Amino acid sequence: MRLRAPFVAGLLILALGAPSAQAAPRSWYAYYLDARDKHIPAKRWKNALEELEQAVKLKPDSVLTEQTYGLNFEDYLPYFYEGKCHFALGDFNSAMRMFNIEEKAGKIQQRADLWKELRRLRAEADANQRGVDTAEKVRTLTQEVAKLRLRATELHKAGNYDEALKLLAQAEGTAKVLDAGTQGEIATATQRIRDEKTRVEEATRRTQRIEKAMADGLKLLQEGNPPEAKLKFEAVLAQDPSHEGALEGRRRAEAEILASTTKENREALLQQGRSLFEAGRYADAQRPLAEAAADPSATEAQALLARARSYVEGIQKQKEIRSRADQLLSEAEKLIEKRLFPDAYVRLGSALELEPENVRARDRLLSVGRLIGEETLNRLFPNQPPVLTFFVPSGEGKVITTSAEGPRIEVVGAALDDRGLSHIQFLQGGKVVAEVDLLDSLPRKQDLRRTFDLAKGPNELKVIATDSLGATQEQAFLVTRTPLIYERAWFFPSAAASSAAIIGLGFAVQRTRRRRAVRNRFNPYIAGAPVLEDDMFFGRHKLLARIMNVLHHNSLMITGERRIGKTTLLHHLRKALEHDEGTDYQFFVVSTDLQGVPESGFFDAVMSDVADQLPLRPETREALRFRRGRESYDGRDFSHDLQRVVEDLAVRTPKKVKLALLIDEVDVLNDYSERVNQRLRSIFMKTFSEHLVAIMSGVGIKRIWKSEGSPWYNFFDEIELTAFTREEGEALIRQPVEGVFRWAPEAVEAILAYSELKPYIIQKFCIHAVNQMLEEGRTTITAADVEAVRPLVLFERAEEAAPVRETASA
Secondary structure (H helix, E strand, O other): OOHHHHHHHHHHHHHHHHHOOOOOOOHHHHHHHHHHHHHOOOOOOOHHHHHHHHHHHHHOOEEEEEEEEOOOOEEEEEHHHHHHHHHHHOOOOHHHHHHHHHHHHHHHHOOOOHHHHHHHHHHHHHHHHHHHHHHHHHHHHHHHHHHHHHHHHHHHHHHOOHHHHHHHHHHHHHHOOOHHHHHHHHHHHHHHHHHHHHHHHHHHHHHHHHHHHHHHHHHHHHHHOOOHHHHHHHHHHHHHOOOOHHHHHHHHHHHHHHHHHOOOHHHHHHHHHHHHHHHHHHHHHHHHHHOOOOOOOOOOHHHHHHHHOOOHHHHHHHHHHHHHHHHHHHHHHHHHHOHHHHHHHHHHHHHHHHHHOOOHHHHHHHHHHHHHHHHHHHOOOOOOOOOEEEEOOOOOOOEEEEEEEEEHHHHHHEEOOOOOOOEEEEEEOOOEEEEEEEOOOOOOOOEEEEEOOOOEEEEEEEEEEOOOOOOEEEEEEEEEEEEHHHHHOHHHHHHHHHHHHHHHHHHHHHHHHHHHHOOOOOOOOOOOOEEEEEEEOOOOOHHHHHHHHOOOOOEEEOOOOOOOOOHHHHHHHHHHOOOOOOOOOEEEEEEEOOOOOOOHHHHHHHHHEEEEEEEOHHHHHHHHHOHHHOOOOOHHHHHHHHHHHHHHHOOOOOOOEEEEEEEOHHHHHHHHOHHHHHHHHHHOHHHHHHHHHHHHEOHHHHHHHOOOOOOOOOOOOOEEEOOOOOOOOOHHHHHHOOOOOOOOEHHHHHHHHHHOOOHHHHHHHHHHHHHHHHHHOEEEEEEEHHHHHHHHHHHHHOOOOOOOOOOOOO
């Protein structure tokens, strides 16, 4: 018994003191917090992903203010942080997928800073992925073009011109999506081979003509027809003046003519030949003139014979060219039918060499070149069906199942295809109910919006998109219609009882809203700063649409008096360009304000804004000559850097790149030297300028830059900002406070009259009139309020008449 107690105690000590054979399992928040607070700040992305994946296994749903341990609460957003890790590792597709999952969970939207960061990272991931995809395509196409050019060079050296031209045609079609330098090199090589081919073929035809004319001349001599024989030998000598056989043949023919004619005969023949020549019958004039010219002293006959032969040969040559060109065009058409596009391209190129003004050959050449490029792209990158994305109803899978109350449902989404969309079909119950024909434009992106009438119960809907090559993609919807509340039996009895209460409540809410607005001194009008909010942007929407329509191919100058709204218009133009999805162009926008910028710092200031506002890759920034604080940065440096920027942007999008420079307060350029102005204009004339567009705004340009001596003469399309129309002015007055305050009609009329419909003055009157009303605790702005503030507005307007920076308007 004495041994037993120590033994048990020892076992207890060992049991309590020994480490656990198996560690306790970790909780979801341990994995999550280690990833978020330790690994991600230390940029240990892979470790963070491993921890987050374990957390998601234990707790798959995102949640806000979830209790972890004790009284600690954390926002649990694992997919957002997984997306950040994938983004940092360069896996942009996985990053976007995780961001979408987090967005769909519906929690992160309640955390404004994280929601903003998610959208920014997702947009950058999308742009970067498109850049990766585009860069990979460019590498593949560049390699293909290099192979074609190398093989073409080998065939050219071997004298196989047609085969070399066929390969260069394929290279040229493929290079249309590459840089202009490569396209230019291919065009130069193609022209060089065509010129050499033309020289060789012409030399061959010349030899054949000489051999045939010599044979015909000798035969005619043998047959006793020296005049015709002389003409044949003359034709040979026109091409080879030192040809011994032709010289001897002509001598023999002339000797026989002289032996068989008299001087009187030859005089008569000269007279006959002269008459025929003057009548334009050059071919008929040749024989009598040939006989008359046999006499070495008959210089007139010899001169007329040379001219007649030249005319006849010229006419014959034109006929031969036309016949040859028609033959080449006919052969090209047959080859096009057989889809032998490179062979057809060679024939059409030869036809254009013969007849450079042949419109049909030129048009067909351009068309065939495009077909060659498409054929090569299809071979290297097989066509994929369009991509369909739907926002309403949302869902995944071949069939999206949803329900709807009421008799209609709107389907909203977008179709995308890199080869262009040819048409869209909307079906209901298996029947086509609407179709959109896009063959004329073949857009790469098409917004989809269609309202369907629903029957009670299940409804089968479908959207089918077809691309330019016939590939299709479809999305089906199974929509079950449930009755609206008013379609249910109990609705009408209860509605009557509720309506009176609702009406009373509405009046009460409106009164409360107005009292709160008066208490908080609600005043939405803006005068003294650019109008940045969309709901306060009035009167310029049509002008903005017009600018968007012409901007793809034109630089613009926006002029107008101070405070008419130029800065505001530039701000909203920037937003419109950044969200422009309906064209083949991708705009990258940079805003620059030149107020206070000296001439020596102009190029540095603009490039500083470019570097700050565009998401350039690190290697591109390293390649720029621009450095902050650098003492000297001139137009050549600026031109060099702009080209690097355009090249960087080109790999981020499959669309055509447009770098849009929005330059405000451009009047300062009037004070710069002509050298700086000329240098800036020259940049827009360089080879990469097709990717540049400038939108400048100022006051004095219209007055100063319209002389022919100006560097900017006839460079811009000018748009002048003027006062509002009456309807636009009234909208600016009434709409900002609609539903909160009331405008008396007389007050509106007074402001329209006093402001001369200038938006800045309208805003000034509105600000002060609303403040006047608020001071008296009312909710209606009267004409008396307007009259009371009129002296103050006019005084402020006079104070601001000096040339200061424009700050507000429409």
